[in-house]
Amino acid sequence: NAGVTQTPKFQVLKTGQSMTLQCAQDMNHNSMYWYRQDPGMGLRLIYYSASEGTTDKGEVPNGYNVSRLNKREFSLRLESAAPSQTSVYFCASSETEANYGYTFGSGTRLTVV
Amino acid sequence: QKEVEQDPGPLSVPEGAIVSLNCTYSNSAFQYFMWYRQYSRKGPELLMYTYSSGNKEDGRFTAQVDKSSKYISLFIRDSQPSDSATYLCARASYNTDKLIFGTGTRLQVFP
Numbered sequence: 043n044a045g046v047t048q049t050p051k052f053q054v055l056k057t058g059q060s061m062t063l064q065c066a067q068d069m070n071h072n073s074m075y076w077y078r079q080d081p082g083m084g085l086r087l088i089y090y091s092a093s094e095g096t097t098d099k100g101e102v103p104n105g106y107n108v109s110r111l112n113k114r115e116f117s118l119r120l121e122s123a124a125p126s127q128t129s130v131y132f133c134a135s136s137e138t139e140a141n142y143g144y145t146f147g148s149g150t151r152l153t154v155v
Numbered sequence: 156q157k158e159v160e161q162d163p164g165p166l167s168v169p170e171g172a173i174v175s176l177n178c179t180y181s182n183s184a185f186q187y188f189m190w191y192r193q194y195s196r197k198g199p200e201l202l203m204y205t206y207s208s209g210n211k212e213d214g215r216f217t218a219q220v221d222k223s224s225k226y227i228s229l230f231i232r233d234s235q236p237s238d239s240a241t242y243l244c245a246r247a248s249y250n251t252d253k254l255i256f257g258t259g260t261r262l263q264v265f266p
Contacts, residue, residue, distance in 0.1 A: 046198070075253070082163070084258035085199070085243065100253065132198050142187050142247055142254055146198030 044068050048133050048147035055123045055154045063118040063150050065133030073139045074116035076100075076108060078129040079149075085132065091116055092139040123154045158182060161244060161257035170266050174231040178244035178257050181225065187247040188220050190229045193259065194240045202242070203229070234264045 049064045067074065076088040087100030089108040097108050105127060107119045116135075120127055130151050134144040160179045168174055176190075186207055191199035203218040205211045205227075211218045217230040227244050241259040 077256075082258060084161075085256040087253055087255075090253060134198075139253070142189055142204060142245070143201045144199075144254060146200065148198050149196070 046133055046135055046145050046147035048131075048150050050150060051148070052151045053153070055120075055152065057124060057154060059123050060119065060121050061123065061152075062120075063131055063133075063152075064115070065117065065147060066115045067133075067135040067145070068114065069135060069137075069145065070113070071135035071137055071145070072113070073136045073141075074110065075134040075136075075144065076106075076116070076118045077132045077134065078102065079132060080129050088118065088131075090139070120152075123152075125154045128152060128154045158255050159244060159246060159257040161260050163258055163260060165261040165263055167263045167265065168234055170234060170236060170264055172234050172264070174229075174234050174238070174262060174264075176229040176231075176242050176244075176260050176262070178227040179225055180227065180246055183222065183225060188218070188227050189245040189254065190216075190218055190227075191243040191245060191256070192240045193243060199243055231262075234262075236264050236266055238262060239264050 046067045072093045075090040077085045086102045091097045091110040094113045130149045133147045189204040190202045192202045193199040205218045208222045215232045219228040241261045243259045244257045245254045
């Protein structure tokens with residue numbers, strides 16, 4: 043059982059480049075989330091999708107877009123990467139948005155130079 | 156003021172010690188509180204959750220919530236080197252019902 047799978051695991055981008063982080067879950071969960079984790083800042087919510095077909099902004103959405111492609115997949119796009127977006131990105135899922143037992147992926151380490 | 160505050164550590168203890176990890180929170184409306192454990196270069200995993208006040212025990216782990224003082228604690232008995240990780244407390248936001256995390260406390264248990 044794979045749980046939550048994130049790709050890629052590592053990425054280096056130049057300022058201004060774009061990229062999409064992929065996330066897929068195989069637990070039939072309804073809700074999915076994107077967090078970023080920075081030293082001293084903890085995990086901060088970027089965007090979430092309560093259910094297929096809906097997306098909403100979290101605490102730090104600027105510079106990002108998301109797509110809930112289907113029930114399994116939730117992607118995060120950086121249109122024009124900036125050094126401030128250097129971080130570790132985690133995707134998570136839960137049965138519903140009121141279920142707080144989130145399952146996290148192993149993360150994508152992104153460096154923007 | 157962050158909604159959830161944690162001492163970042165690191166907290167270094169010998170094997171077998173009792174560990175106390177703590178969080179404070181600012182909004183008394185929260186009802187659900189969680190502890191997640193995160194090993195180095197891995198994603199967080201749910202360790203325990205509690206609802207409202209009181210204690211919850213699971214093996215060597217005890218989670219405690221004191222709503223009157225807005226204090227959340229995680230106790231680890233007979234700590235092991237395998238407990239070395241970062242421990243994140245979290246609570247459900249009253250606005251969005253999304254989990255809001257503390258910054259995490261790094262724990263090191265040495266043999």
